[in-house]
Every structure is written in structure tokens, then in C-alpha cells.
Amino acid sequence: xxxxTVAPRAPQPARLRGSRSRTVVLAVGLVVSLGxxxxxxxxxxxxxxxxxxxxxxxxxxxSPDDSxxxxxxxxxxxxxxxxxxxxxxxxxxxxxxxxLTRNPLGDPGLLGVNAGASMSVVLVTxxxxxGLGRTVWAAIPGxxxxxxxVYVVGSGRAGSTPVRxxxxxxxxxxxxxxxVDAVSLAKPDVFDSYRFWAIGSLAGRTAQTVSLTTGFVVxxxxxxxxxxxxxxxxxxxxQAATSLGLAxxxxxxxxxxxxxxxCAAAVAAAGPIGFVGLAVPHVVRSFTGAxxxxxxxxxxxxxxxxxxGSDVIGRVVARPGELxxxxxxxxxxxxxxxxxxxxxxxxx
Amino acid sequence: xxxxxxxxTTTDTTPTVLAGGQRLVxxxxxxxxxxxxxxRTRAGAVGAAFLVLAAVLAVATLTLGELGIPLAExxxxxxxxxxxxxxxxxxxxRLPRLGVAVLAGAAFGVxxxxxxxVTRNPLGSPDVIGLGAGAAAGAxxxxxxxxxxxxxxxxxxxxxxVAIAAVYLGTGRxxxxxxxxxxVGIATGAMALAFVQLALVRASRESAQxxxxxxxxxxxxxxxxxxxxxxxxxxVLLPLALVLxxxxxxxxxxxxxxTGVGASVRFSRPAAVVVAVLLTGAAVSVSGxxxxxxxxxxxxxxxxxxxxGPGILAAACCGAFLLVLADLVAQYAxxxxxxxxxxxxxxxxxxxxxxxxxxxxxxxxx
Amino acid sequence: xSVVEAGVAPLAVEDLVMEYDGAPVIDGLSLAVxxxxxxxxxxxxxxxxxxxxxxxxxxxxxxAGRVLLDGAPIGDLRGKEVARRVALLPQSPxxxxxxxxxxxxxxGRYPHQGLLRQWSDADARAVEGALAATETxxxxxxxxxxxxxxxxxxxxxxxxxxxxxxxLLLDEPTTFLDIAHQYEMLSLCARLHREGxxxxxxxxxxxxxxxxxxxxxxxxxxAVVAQGPxxxxxxxxxxxxxxxxxxxxxxxxxxxxxxxVPAT
Numbered sequence: 001x002x003x004x005t006v007a008p009r010a011p012q013p014a015r016l017r018g019s020r021s022r023t024v025v026l027a028v029g030l031v032v033s034l035g036x037x038x039x040x041x042x043x044x045x046x047x048x049x050x051x052x053x054x055x056x057x058x059x060x061x062x063s064p065d066d067s068x069x070x071x072x073x074x075x076x077x078x079x080x081x082x083x084x085x086x087x088x089x090x091x092x093x094x095x096x097x098x099x100l101t102r103n104p105l106g107d108p109g110l111l112g113v114n115a116g117a118s119m120s121v122v123l124v125t126x127x128x129x130x131g132l133g134r135t136v137w138a139a140i141p142g143x144x145x146x147x148x149x150v151y152v153v154g155s156g157r158a159g160s161t162p163v164r165x166x167x168x169x170x171x172x173x174x175x176x177x178x179x180v181d182a183v184s185l186a187k188p189d190v191f192d193s194y195r196f197w198a199i200g201s202l203a204g205r206t207a208q209t210v211s212l213t214t215g216f217v218v219x220x221x222x223x224x225x226x227x228x229x230x231x232x233x234x235x236x237x238x239q240a241a242t243s244l245g246l247a248x249x250x251x252x253x254x255x256x257x258x259x260x261x262x263c264a265a266a267v268a269a270a271g272p273i274g275f276v277g278l279a280v281p282h283v284v285r286s287f288t289g290a291x292x293x294x295x296x297x298x299x300x301x302x303x304x305x306x307x308x309g310s311d312v313i314g315r316v317v318a319r320p321g322e323l324x325x326x327x328x329x330x331x332x333x334x335x336x337x338x339x340x341x342x343x344x345x346x347x348x
Numbered sequence: 349x350x351x352x353x354x355x356x357t358t359t360d361t362t363p364t365v366l367a368g369g370q371r372l373v374x375x376x377x378x379x380x381x382x383x384x385x386x387x388r389t390r391a392g393a394v395g396a397a398f399l400v401l402a403a404v405l406a407v408a409t410l411t412l413g414e415l416g417i418p419l420a421e422x423x424x425x426x427x428x429x430x431x432x433x434x435x436x437x438x439x440x441x442r443l444p445r446l447g448v449a450v451l452a453g454a455a456f457g458v459x460x461x462x463x464x465x466v467t468r469n470p471l472g473s474p475d476v477i478g479l480g481a482g483a484a485a486g487a488x489x490x491x492x493x494x495x496x497x498x499x500x501x502x503x504x505x506x507x508x509x510v511a512i513a514a515v516y517l518g519t520g521r522x523x524x525x526x527x528x529x530x531x532v533g534i535a536t537g538a539m540a541l542a543f544v545q546l547a548l549v550r551a552s553r554e555s556a557q558x559x560x561x562x563x564x565x566x567x568x569x570x571x572x573x574x575x576x577x578x579x580x581x582x583x584v585l586l587p588l589a590l591v592l593x594x595x596x597x598x599x600x601x602x603x604x605x606x607t608g609v610g611a612s613v614r615f616s617r618p619a620a621v622v623v624a625v626l627l628t629g630a631a632v633s634v635s636g637x638x639x640x641x642x643x644x645x646x647x648x649x650x651x652x653x654x655x656x657g658p659g660i661l662a663a664a665c666c667g668a669f670l671l672v673l674a675d676l677v678a679q680y681a682x683x684x685x686x687x688x689x690x691x692x693x694x695x696x697x698x699x700x701x702x703x704x705x706x707x708x709x710x711x712x713x714x
Numbered sequence: 715x716s717v718v719e720a721g722v723a724p725l726a727v728e729d730l731v732m733e734y735d736g737a738p739v740i741d742g743l744s745l746a747v748x749x750x751x752x753x754x755x756x757x758x759x760x761x762x763x764x765x766x767x768x769x770x771x772x773x774x775x776x777x778a779g780r781v782l783l784d785g786a787p788i789g790d791l792r793g794k795e796v797a798r799r800v801a802l803l804p805q806s807p808x809x810x811x812x813x814x815x816x817x818x819x820x821x822g823r824y825p826h827q828g829l830l831r832q833w834s835d836a837d838a839r840a841v842e843g844a845l846a847a848t849e850t851x852x853x854x855x856x857x858x859x860x861x862x863x864x865x866x867x868x869x870x871x872x873x874x875x876x877x878x879x880x881x882l883l884l885d886e887p888t889t890f891l892d893i894a895h896q897y898e899m900l901s902l903c904a905r906l907h908r909e910g911x912x913x914x915x916x917x918x919x920x921x922x923x924x925x926x927x928x929x930x931x932x933x934x935x936x937a938v939v940a941q942g943p944x945x946x947x948x949x950x951x952x953x954x955x956x957x958x959x960x961x962x963x964x965x966x967x968x969x970x971x972x973x974x975v976p977a978t
Contacts, residue, residue, distance in 0.1 A: 110534070153702045155709070163527045167471070167705055170534055174639065174698030178691045181564060185556060186685040199545065274538070321549040327542035334535035338518045341531045372833055386832045468808070591829060597810075598824060604773045604804035604885075609877065610797030610825035656810035656817070 026294050029287070033301045037084070044080035044308040045073060049315040049322045082205040083311055083325075084304040085217045086270045089262035091303025092296055094277020095284075096224050096259040099231045099292060100252055103162035104282070104340045107333075108263040109274020111169040115176035116146020117267035118197045122183050125191070134208075136216045139264035146172055147260065163341070200271035200326030202311050209269050216265035221300060223258030228292035231255060235290060273307070273326045275333025280306055282336050306332070391653040391662045398649075398665035405672045406446050410438065412680060445567050447575035448634050449675050449689075450668040451582050453641055455631040457649070457667020458589050458660055460642030462624035465596045465658035466617055469526035470704055473643040474512075474628045475697075477533030480565075480639065481540035482511020483632035488547040488562055501577050504633035508625045511536050523621075541637075565638030565690030567675050574634040581630030585623050589660045592620045597657035638690045640697020641667050641674075647704070722785035724749050724881055724912055725770055725800065730779035732765045732936075739765045740936040742779070747881075752907040753914045754923040757933035758957055763916045764805065764885055766933070770914065771802040771883050797825035801877040805885040807870055809858040815869050816854040819844055822876030844875035848902065864895030871902065882906065884915040888922070900926045920957070924948055924972045932956055948972040 046057045052069045059065075060073035090108065097106035097113075108114045120142025125134070154160045154168030177198055184191035184198075191197065230251045233241040238248040266273065280303045281295065288294040307325065310332060314323035373385045411419050415437045417430070425434045460473045474480060486507015491500045498506075516522055518532040544562050548554055560566045595616035598606040606613045628642070645667035646659060653662050671689070674696070678687040723746035732740040740762045747753055747770070755763045768774035769781055772788050781788040788796060801822070809818070822844070823837040845851040848868040853861065858869060867887065874882060884903065888896040896919075904926050907913045917923045923930060924944040931941040934956045940947045953961040953974055966973040 105531070153706055163531055164705070164709060166531050166534065167527065168702065170476075170530070171698045171701040171705060174694045174701070178695035178698065181560075181691045182682065182685075182687055182695070185560075185687060185691075186682050188556070318546060318549040321552060321554075323546050323549050327545040330538040330542040334539045337535040338532050341528055342518070342520050383830050384833050385830065594824065594829075594832075598821060600808065600810050601821075602804060602806065602808045604768070604771070604802065605807045607773045607793070608771055608797065608800075608802030608804065608874075608883075609822060610792075610794035612793050650812075654812050656813040 037301050037305050040305045040308045041080050043312055045076045047312050049319050078207045078210050079202050079205045081210045082269050083202055083308040085213055086266045087304030087307030088300040089217045089266040090276040091280035091299035092224050093259040093262040095281035095295055095299045096255050098281055099235050100255050105162040105166050107278035110166055112146040112150045112172040113143050113263045114267055114272030115173040116142035117264050118272045119176045119179050122180050122197050126183050126187050136265045136268040139268040143260050143264045197271055199324050200273035201324035202270050203322055213265045213269040216261055220258050220262035225296050227255045228296055231292040273329055275329045279333035279336040391655055394652045395662045395665040398669040402669040402672050405676055409446055409676055410442050444570045444572050444575050448570045449567055449671045451578040452631040452635045453668040453671030454664040455582055455627040456641040457645035457663040459624040459627040461646035461658045461660055461663035462620050464646050467523050467526045470647055471530050472526045475639045475642045477515050477529045478537030479508055479511050479628050480632050480637035481537035483508035483629045484637040485540035485543045487633045488544045492547040492551040501633040505629035508629035512625050560688035561636045564688045565636030566688035567635055578630055578634045585627050588623050592616055593660055596620055639694045641670055644700050645670050723747055726782045728780045731777040733777045747914055748929050750912055751929040752927055753929040754927035755916045755931045756920055756923045761933040762936040763933050767885050767916050794825040799879050800881045801874040801879040803870055803874045803884045803887055813858050814855055818858055819872045819876050822873035840876050840878050844872040847875055848872040863891055882911050882913045886916050920974050925969055944972055
């Protein structure tokens with residue numbers, strides 16, 4: 001990445017001398033973050049609601065035997081893999097949503113997208129069978145529908161403001177979660193874990209989950225990352241974007257598609273986990289700035305860090321039971337919502 | 349030191365002039381009465397209508413279903429002449445449930461009316477700003493995390509106060525910005541419900557029923573002690589709310605005006621908020637954080653009575669009616685499934701909230 | 715500024731200090747409102763005139779200093795007691811949704827009522843009188859939200875009148891009104907004054923103040939620069955030093971009061 005690409009970045013202050021070292025710093029930071037991710041993944045395998053000595057963990061990974069501990073460790077591997085996928089998906093989707101709607105309060109959970117995806121999965125599972133219900137395809141219609149409804153409700157005469165979208169999201173989510181609750185209570189044979197589709201959990205995720213979701217997450221990430229530069233332009237406003245040679249409508253639609261695929265995949269894999277899409281971009285933006293070419297990759301790496309970390313906390317704090325990861329991310333991420341609202345510029 | 353009254357002089361036989369739709373309940377002489385209370389006829393009629401409807405639905409809750417007591421036998425069973433099974437159904441199962449529904453519904457309605465008046469915005473409702481969730485967290489802490497330390501209702505009250513303090517401080521503007529309150533309330537509510545999840549997991553109470561009581565709100569398996577708690581709260585707090593009606597009415601017109609007319613806003617507003625928080629805490633402690641009754645009951649009551657001011661009594665009657673209705677729907681809407689009442693109120697209430705939002709934003713061009 | 719000779723001033727402040735967000739707006743101001751006068755407070759934006767009025771109406775607490783009502787500290791009196799002697803028409807009152815004019819004006823009787831004595835014949839007479847004085851009697855059953863700006867302002871004034879006080883404080887009563895209604899409102903205030911009330915109003919239009927006031931108070935930067943009858947104190951030097959605008963003063967061709975004409 002050389003500074004010869006200054007022209008499209010003109011609206012940002014161009015510090016030619018400093019920008020190259022900044023690029024290096026960010027690149028190094030990304031590598032370091034990847035290292036953190038690997039560590040966190042290791043933690044996710046080593047720590048759990050059942051305490052397994054580290055030596056056993058190592059042995060189980062390197063030369064697995066038939067012992068109970070080995071089985072426990074083995075069950076954590078797909079769980080951690082799903083954590084990586086879902087964390088990346090949610091964080092990137094949140095960043096994209098925030099860029100698209102120019103709304104620092106954007107999050108798939110807060111804007112009802114998660115609840116919508118959850119509802120359509122539940123409905124498909126209840127009426128068309130569990131096989132179809134476990135696919136990401138089942139989650140997409142609900143996600144799209146919820147996003148549209150929230151956008152329509154949240155747009156008054158003067159267009160939408162961040163706070164309005166959040167309020168609309170709260171109303172729509174309430175209704176959708178009620179539907180989820182009703183259906184999953186009405187068919188207890190189909191839905192063994194009542195709360196799963198209302199709050200999100202990584203428990204019991206198997207290799208099958210991993211294989212079902214990986215493809216979608218990869219596709220979604222690719223779409224979003226490819227749109228980084230366009231998203232930078234969108235954030236300057238539709239008119240500015242048009243003058244830079246973009247078609248804002250088509251760009252937004254494509255980015256929304258990417259974000260929706262990511263959200264649908266995340267919900268299909270682990271249920272509706274909120275606040276990751278809000279908190280991670282918030283934190284990342286404080287050192288990368290609003291440049292999506294750095295923002296999105298960092299989100300993809302640090303999102304899993306947050307999610308797996310939350311999962312580990314959830315497994316430790318409620319031993320021998322487990323606190324669902326969606327509850328932990330609510331604890332961790334909700335203060336960011338308050339901070340963002342207080343900072344103003346979100347439009348009453 | 350009053351100025352001379354200007355305008356056409358009135359004779360002493362002029363009837364007491366009141367705005368339309370009001371009646372004066374008077375004891376003593378007309379010029380120096382020792383008891384004179386203004387009653388709004390329309391509000392009274394609306395409240396009475398809601399109570400009648402609630403009574404009809406109440407009878408329905410007692411007679412419907414497999415274990416329902418046939419209408420003809422109902423007076424007999426109430427008098428103690430029914431079979432053991434019927435007595436159990438009536439006195440141990442259904443009457444407590446009905447009692448909690450009526451009283452908690454009234455409490456939610458009054459709490460919502462007060463908050464909506466203080467914030468001058470329907471969105472300022474306690475369930476929307478996370479107050480109900482906070483009370484649920486407090487109740488869960490008292491009942492599940494540290495059982496026996498304090499009674500559950502006390503825990504609920506503490507949780508409610510913590511939640512309202514968090515919202516008040518978190519917005520950075522107190523109660524002056526209702527939309528901000530809602531967003532902060534969403535955050536507070538999410539954290540509170542996450543805490544409830546933690547409490548449930550640690551206490552190994554993860555069955556659908558348990559979760560429904562603590563997270564969505566449910567009226568299943570209510571006992572006499574629940575009725576006692578909420579009855580005490582309503583009996584003590586409803587009169588206080590009524591006393592605060594007039595200062596609240598004045599405060600709605602702006603702090604400066606209210607102070608100029610001699611109302612002590614600095615005292616009555618916090619007092620009213622405290623009453624509302626106590627009512628919410630008490631209601632949540634017996635029924636869980638049932639959503640949206642506090643939002644919709646005052647709004648519906650206001651629309652029907654077409655009056656201004658908090659409308660405490662009408663909201664109470666409407667809230668009681670709504671909750672009894674919601675419970676009836678929850679029990680019988682899906683055959684074979686007992687839904688928690690909170691699911692019904694969340695579903696319908698969410699739609700109503702969306703409608704309120706759309707209406708507000710289609711009007712305001714700001 | 716010493717107290718008015720004819721006895722204790724109905725409303726006065728001594729060494730008043732008022733702050734907004736920690737910054738002083740008024741720093742050590744003393745003022746006595748003359749009895750039976752129509753006092754108008756004027757000054758450039760930010761001079762503290764509205765703040766002074768809010769201190770007089772006790773809707774804002776002073777950082778230091780005293781506010782005296784009939785010679786006694788206003789803080790010592792109960793809210794309703796003060797409200798029986800002083801009425802306030804604030805700058806932006808909020809009209810609740812579904813309230814009728816009669817209802818709104820009746821709310822002004824609050825300081826004369828109690829929890830168990832919510833209405834009496836005296837209340838009815840006062841409301842009738844207030845409606846008649848502001849010529850809003852025929853609007854009695856209409857919703858306040860359906861009224862025009864001018865009508866609504868008269869209704870708010872009627873509510874203040876229903877309070878039946880000798881002192882009436884008005885904070886920019888002509889804001890948002892078109893010019894005809896502004897003068898209509900001020901003429902109404904002048905009539906109320908002639909009928910025996912003491913009025914204190916904050917106005918932003920110097921010419922309106924000069925025309926209607928019997929006692930003018932000119933403020934700048936939180937202090938009183940001059941006070942007295944308008945014809946005595948309004949001079950070109952005063953206007954230039956307080957408002958920063960060169961002007962010529964001529965007698966108003968209709969009323970004879972000072973008329974400020976910009977000389978730029």
C-alpha cells in the first residue's frame with residue numbers, strides 16, 4: 001500500500017511522511033492481533049466449565065486418546081472454531097452496518113437483524129423440519145425482513161437517525177423474540193434448549209456447524225472486505241461518494257448483502273449474539289480511524305478475540321454450568337452503547 | 349394582596365363554573381367548602397368500563413379450560429361448597445393468579461403513567477427504559493444468588509433503583525432526553541437480563557418455566573403471598589400517586605410555570621418517580637419483568653379519556669384489564685401450550701411501540 | 715439603589731449572584747421593583763435579564779444574595795404563599811395535549827386550593843374574570859393546541875391572571891407573535907397595569923419597552939446600567955454604550971415616548 005493512492009483519500013488529512021509509518025504500525029498491529037487470536041483460541045480450548053489440566057489439554061490435542069478429558073477437549077475445538085467464525089462475522093457486519101447507515105450505534109442485535117434471523121430459523125425448523133432449519137439459508141429471509149422493517153419504522157420525515165433506528169430495532173426485536181419464544185415453547189420436542197434462539201450460545205456446536213457456516217462466512221467477509229474503499233467513500237455522504245465515481249445505491253446494497261450474509265451465518269451457527277458488532281468496531285476505530293481497509297480486517301481478527309474471550313468467561317463464571325455467550329457479550333458491550341450515546345452526534 | 353377582579357361582576361348565585369366533563373363532589377357550603385374534589389366524569393366512566401371488562405375476563409379465567417369451574421357452580425365454590433379439586437383450582441391456582449394479574453397490571457399502569465408524565469413522552473415508560481429488567485435482576489439476586497439474605501421484593505426494589513439511577517446518570521441529561529433514556533435503558537436492560545441469566549445458571553434453574561418467570565415475566569404458579577405483596581404496594585402507593593396528580597399535571601406544563609403557580613416541582617417530581625419505581629419493583633417481584641403494560645395502558649387510557657395529566661386511575665384500571673386479557677390469551681391462544689404472559693405483551697406491545705414511533709416521527713419534522 | 719420611599723418594595727433583590735454551569739451571569743446586583751409600576755427590563759442578549767426575572771420569580775435559585783418579597787426573603791415562604799402574590803408567565807410554557815382553555819386557566823387557581831378543597835366559587839369568579847380580561851371567554855371550550863399563537867399567549871396570560879396576584883412577571887411575552895399581536899399583548903399588559911397591578915416584564919424590543927414601561931431597567935453584562943422613566947434615561951449615549959449601536963432618539967409620533975432610530 002503506497003501513498004500514490006492519495007487521491008481518493010483526499011478528504012482525510014494527508015500526512016505523507018507519517019502515513020507510511022502508520023501503515024507499518026497498523027500492519028504490525030494486525031499481525032500481533034492475529035497472535036492474540038491464536039492465544040485466545042488456545043484459551044478457548046484449554047479452559048472450560050470442566051477444569052482440565054493443561055498437560056492433558058496438550059496431550060489431547062497432539063495425541064488424542066480415549067480418556068474423558070480428551071473428549072472434553074475435543075468437543076471444545078469445533079466450539080472455538082465456530083467462535084472464530086461467528087466473532088469475525090459479527091464484528092465485520094457491525095462495522096459495515098455502521099458505515100452504511102453512518103450510525104455509530106449500529107449492531108445486528110440492536111437493529112433487529114439477529115432477532116429476524118433467529119425467527120426465520122425457528123419458523124423453518126418448526127414447520128419445515130430441523131434439517132432445513134439448520135442451514136444458513138433459513139436465517140437469511142428473517143434477517144432481510146427485519147432490517148427492512150426496522151429501517152422503515154426508524155425513518156421519519158427527516159430520514160433516519162441513529163437513535164431512531166435503535167428504538168425501532170428495540171420494538172421490532174421485542175416482537176420477533178416474542179415469536180421465537182412462542183414457537184420454541186409450542187414445540188418443545190424440536191427445540192431442546194429454550195433460550196438458545198433468544199440469546200445465543202456456543203455450547204454444543206459441532207463440526208457440522210462449522211462446515212455449514214464456514215462457506216457463508218468466507219463469502220460474506222470477502223464481499224465486505226472488497227468493499228472497503230467504497231465504504232470509505234460512502235461514509236463521506238452520498239453526494240461526495242457520487243462525485244468520486246461511485247453509485248451509492250448499488251454500493252450500499254452490495255455491502256448490505258455482505259453484512260446480511262454474515263449476520264445470517266452467525267445466527268444460524270450460534271443464535272443471536274448481540275453487542276459484538278457494536279463494541280469491536282468502536283474499539284478498533286479508536287486506533288485505525290474510519291478507514292475500512294484497516295477497520296474491517298482488524299474487526300475480523302479482534303471480533304473472535306472478544307467472542308471467544310466472552311465464551312471463556314461464561315464457562316468459568318458459572319461452573320459447573322455455563323453462562324451463554326450472548327449474556328456475557330451484553331455485559332461487556334452494553335457500556336459501549338452508553339458511551340456512544342453520550343458522545344452525542346447520534347441525533348435525538 | 350389581590351388585585352381587583354375585572355370584567356363583568358358576577359352575582360353570588362352563579363353556579364360553580366367548571367370546565368366541561370367535570371363534576372364537583374362537594375361537602376359543606378359553596379363559598380367555604382370543607383371538602384370539594386373535582387372528578388372527571390369521562391375518566392371515571394372509562395376506568396369503570398375497564399374494570400367491568402376486567403371482571404368479565406376474570407370470570408372467563410376462572411371458568412375456561414379443563415380445570416375450569418362451570419359458571420353456575422362458581423358462587424358455590426367461592427362460598428366453600430365445591431369439591432376439593434375445585435377448591436384447589438380456585439383458591440390455590442386461579443384466584444391468586446387473577447389477583448396478581450389485576451394488581452400488577454394496575455401497578456404497571458400507574459408506574460407508566462407517572463413516568464410518561466414526568467418525561468413528557470410515552471417513550472419514558474419504565475419497561476422501555478430498562479427499569480423492569482433492573483428490578484428482575486435485583487429480584488433474581490435476592491432469590492437465586494443470595495437466597496435468604498433479603499426478601500425477593502426488597503431485592504426487586506433495590507434492582508429497580510439501581511437501574512433508574514444508571515439511566516438517570518447514564519444519559520448525562522437526567523430525565524430531559526427521553527430518547528437517550530431509552531437507548532441507555534436498552535443497554536441497562538441488556539446487562540440486567542444478562543445478570544438474570546447468570547443467576548439462573550448458577551442456581552441451576554434453567555427450565556423453560558423458570559426462565560420464563562425471570563426473563564419474560566409469567567403469572568404461572570402465583571401464590572397468596574404474591575398477591576399480598578402486590579396488594580400492599582398498590583394500597584399504599586396508589587393513594588400517594590393520586591395525591592401527586594395535580595403537581596404532576598402542573599409540572600407537565602414546564603418547570604417554570606409549575607413553580608410560578610406554587611407547585612413544588614423539586615419535591616413532587618422525585619417523589620412521583622420514587623412511587624413509580626416502588627410500584628414497578630413490587631410488580632416485577634411478583635410477576636417478572638412483564639413488558640409494555642406500563643407503556644400501553646396509560647396511552648390507551650389517555651386516548652379514551654381525552655384528558656391531560658397523568659390519568660392515574662384510568663391507567664390503573666386499563667393496566668389491570670390489559671394484563672388479565674394478556675394472561676387469558678397466553679393461556680389459551682396456542683392449544684396445548686401455556687405461553688408466559690410476557691410473551692404476549694412483548695409481541696403486541698412491540699407492535700404498539702413501533703406504531704408510536706412511526707406516529708411520532710411522521711409528525712415531527714425535526 | 716435604595717428602597718423606594720413609599721414603603722417596602724413589593725419585590726427586590728440584594729447583592730444577587732446568579733450562575734449558569736458555574737459561570738456567573740449576574741454578579742452582585744441589587745434592584746427594587748417599584749410598586750404599581752410597569753417595569754420593563756431590557757438589554758442585549760446574554761445580559762442576564764431573563765435570569766434576573768427567574769430569580770425574582772424564584773424559579774432559579776441564586777448562588778448568593780437575597781430575593782425579597784414584601785421585604786421578607788422569598789425562600790422563607792412556602793411556594794403557594796409566594797404564588798398568591800406573584801404570578802409568572804414564562805418564556806416557553808408547554809401546553810399539554812388534550813387540554814381546553816378553561817381547564818388551563820383554571821389551573822392557575824392552584825395556589826388558592828388544597829388537596830381537599832379543589833374548587834370553590836372564588837375560583838370560578840377568578841377564572842371568569844381572567845377570561846374576560848384577556849378577551850378569551852369565547853375560547854373557553856376549545857383545545858389550547860388548536861389556537862393561534864396570539865390566542866395562546868392570551869390564554870397563558872389569563873392563567874397567570876387567574877392566580878389573582880398583585881404582581882405579574884412576564885418573560886418575553888411577545889416572542890413568536892407577529893407584530894400586531896405583540897402590540898395587542900403589550901396593550902393588554904398596560905391595561906392590567908392601569909387597573910392596579912405591578913408588572914415586571916422582560917422585553918427584547920427597546921422601542922416597545924420605551925412605549926409601554928413606566929419604569930425602565932437597562933442591563934448589560936449582568937449589571938443595571940440605568941433605570942428610571944424611559945423618557946429620562948433613554949439617550950443616544952446609553953443606546954450606543956449598552957447595545958453597541960449608534961442611534962438617534964426622537965419622540966414617537968403617536969405616543970410621544972422615546973423612539974430609538976438606528977443611525978448606522
